[in-house]
Amino acid sequence: MTEGEQEIPSGDATATKKADLGRRAVAVIIDGLLAGVVSILLVGVGGLIALAYMLLRDGFDFEFMRFRSLGKAVMKLHVESTVGAPLDLLTSVKRNWVFAVGWVGAIFAPFPFLNILLVPLFGFAALVIGVIELFLVISDAEGRRFGDKLAGTIVAED
Numbered sequence: 001m002t003e004g005e006q007e008i009p010s011g012d013a014t015a016t017k018k019a020d021l022g023r024r025a026v027a028v029i030i031d032g033l034l035a036g037v038v039s040i041l042l043v044g045v046g047g048l049i050a051l052a053y054m055l056l057r058d059g060f061d062f063e064f065m066r067f068r069s070l071g072k073a074v075m076k077l078h079v080e081s082t083v084g085a086p087l088d089l090l091t092s093v094k095r096n097w098v099f100a101v102g103w104v105g106a107i108f109a110p111f112p113f114l115n116i117l118l119v120p121l122f123g124f125a126a127l128v129i130g131v132i133e134l135f136l137v138i139s140d141a142e143g144r145r146f147g148d149k150l151a152g153t154i155v156a157e158d
Helices: 021-041 046-056 070-074 089-107 114-139 146-151
Strands: 077-081 153-157
Touching (some): 021 077, 070 077, 077 089, 089 146
Antiparallel strands (some): 077 153
């Protein structure tokens, strides 16, 4: 590579170092806190906005995000395709639907009776899914969880 050329990631997961688990955890916490604050402050529509963010967070092509969530941007992580495909909103939905399950319950929070049953049900489902995904991130040699395998992605360090 000559001076001034920029290296472009190949999208080959085998060439990518497994992202640090601690940095990934902090990124998820940042994203969850952001979604939680929005959900609480904007009663009614906040749950829908939080759900949309959790689903689409790695697919936005904004200058400050560049196809990664705000948590990943802060922690200097990014998502790569394992097959060289471009990252987009659909890829983000494939990666993140498992984390959006809990936020579906937040949509029902303002509704009496529905919230008593559905909020805890979706919350429990999100907890179980989160534990499974954490196990996969720890146990997989590349740190790929179910969502990554479904979307053909891997989380890498900048």
